[in-house]
Amino acid sequence: MKKFTQSTLALALGTLMSGSAFAASLAITNATVHTATEQGVLKGASIVVTDGKITAINPAEVKADQIIDAAGAIVTPGFISSMNQLGLVEVGAVARSRDAEDDKAGIDFDPSLAFNPRSSLIPYARKGGITQDIIVPDGGDSIFAGLAATVDLSGEFDSVVATETALIVHLGAKSKGSRAMSLKNLIDKLDGQKTKLAKKDDKKDDKKDEKKADKPSAEERILTEVLAGKLPVVVHVNRASDILELLKVKATFGLNLVLWGANDAVLVADKIAAAKVPVILSAMDNLPGDFDSLHAHLGNAGKLEQAGVKVLLTVGGDASHNMYQMRFDAGNAVSNGMSYDGAIKAVTANVAEVFGIDGGKIAVGQKADIVMWNADPLDFQGHVVKMWINGEEVTTESRQDKLRERYTTPTNMPVNYTK
Numbered sequence: 001m002k003k004f005t006q007s008t009l010a011l012a013l014g015t016l017m018s019g020s021a022f023a024a025s026l027a028i029t030n031a032t033v034h035t036a037t038e039q040g041v042l043k044g045a046s047i048v049v050t051d052g053k054i055t056a057i058n059p060a061e062v063k064a065d066q067i068i069d070a071a072g073a074i075v076t077p078g079f080i081s082s083m084n085q086l087g088l089v090e091v092g093a094v095a096r097s098r099d100a101e102d103d104k105a106g107i108d109f110d111p112s113l114a115f116n117p118r119s120s121l122i123p124y125a126r127k128g129g130i131t132q133d134i135i136v137p138d139g140g141d142s143i144f145a146g147l148a149a150t151v152d153l154s155g156e157f158d159s160v161v162a163t164e165t166a167l168i169v170h171l172g173a174k175s176k177g178s179r180a181m182s183l184k185n186l187i188d189k190l191d192g193q194k195t196k197l198a199k200k201d202d203k204k205d206d207k208k209d210e211k212k213a214d215k216p217s218a219e220e221r222i223l224t225e226v227l228a229g230k231l232p233v234v235v236h237v238n239r240a241s242d243i244l245e246l247l248k249v250k251a252t253f254g255l256n257l258v259l260w261g262a263n264d265a266v267l268v269a270d271k272i273a274a275a276k277v278p279v280i281l282s283a284m285d286n287l288p289g290d291f292d293s294l295h296a297h298l299g300n301a302g303k304l305e306q307a308g309v310k311v312l313l314t315v316g317g318d319a320s321h322n323m324y325q326m327r328f329d330a331g332n333a334v335s336n337g338m339s340y341d342g343a344i345k346a347v348t349a350n351v352a353e354v355f356g357i358d359g360g361k362i363a364v365g366q367k368a369d370i371v372m373w374n375a376d377p378l379d380f381q382g383h384v385v386k387m388w389i390n391g392e393e394v395t396t397e398s399r400q401d402k403l404r405e406r407y408t409t410p411t412n413m414p415v416n417y418t419k
Helices: 008-016 121-126 179-202 207-212 218-227 240-253 265-274 300-306 319-335 340-346 349-355 399-408
Strands: 025-034 041-050 053-057 066-069 074-077 079-084 130-135 144-152 160-170 233-237 257-261 279-282 311-314 370-373 384-389
Touching: 025 370, 079 311, 079 319, 079 349, 121 130, 121 319, 121 399, 130 160, 130 319, 160 218, 179 218, 179 240, 233 240, 240 257, 240 265, 265 279, 265 300, 279 300, 300 311, 300 340, 311 319, 311 340, 311 349, 319 340, 340 349
Parallel strands: 025 066, 025 074, 079 130, 160 233, 233 257, 257 279, 279 311
Antiparallel strands: 025 041, 041 053, 074 370, 130 144, 144 160, 370 384
């Protein structure tokens, strides 16, 4: 994964600051903190943030430039959404606002180059407590859709946090052709690169050949990362038999495999758990969309959790426009057998751990993506009171709020007009 650091300008400004200058600090006190760690829930807790990082939890003495009394309110890590085209698609029906796919897309397709941090969908997603997101390409003709990227939802122009977060692959049912050929294409790509690397190792002592060696292509470099287990491979697949074949591929090539969709995963949950393969799914998938997903059910997230599978929750369907509902989906997962703590982790810590993201936990040293709620965040009565991304407070006002205000404000203008 390629991560970005502070801009050169920010570093230069930091250098110009006097030695007595210090970063503004924040403390949240008297909070009910869902840490998404082994510490669980801390009541009456204090969190101290300095320079975008959590620097203390329950210190003996709270000192900060700004101190906010939460008065017992719930505080969670910022939620992390995934597997959507936020910032890549504005209006699905308008072709010129879609940048997530291309017929020529393949292994090295990086849609983050087109990410729009000023998309109107981002403030709406923040209203759902979401502070980071893993955006993915739709791809093109190949089974390899391209590369995922990690973005924060600050709305700033430097909000692409990391590129090459994962390689996205689509397998399973096909309208034309055989799923067997798709799986063969994946195996052939991996085997071909493995053979190239083996030949290179055989010749590593031959300095003459080394000098003549061509620079690896972008595709070869990415496949090398995949074979080293450094780059997660997210495979969208549903049928149990396909999942079992992928577990064999993982064992053969040492892949860092992640299953996405996986409606049939409950049939082979023990094998998925034994292989330590995470599963990304929508808690609201409850009806088969095709013959590959006959076991879609509201209880699947809970069943997988109980089987020992690391579960990540995402929003199904048009996720880019409906990310706000992710917290409600997590609440439904709890209603259908998932533990509350497991649901919180499924939209925070589990996502961060699987994709190597800084954040997703309330812990010292973690990125200060923090959300304060008026009530249970997984309940309809809950809403965001305050939100911080990288330690900076951000607004949750969205386009929808502005439209409501515009059309409900009393005016002397004719109907359908406003000042």
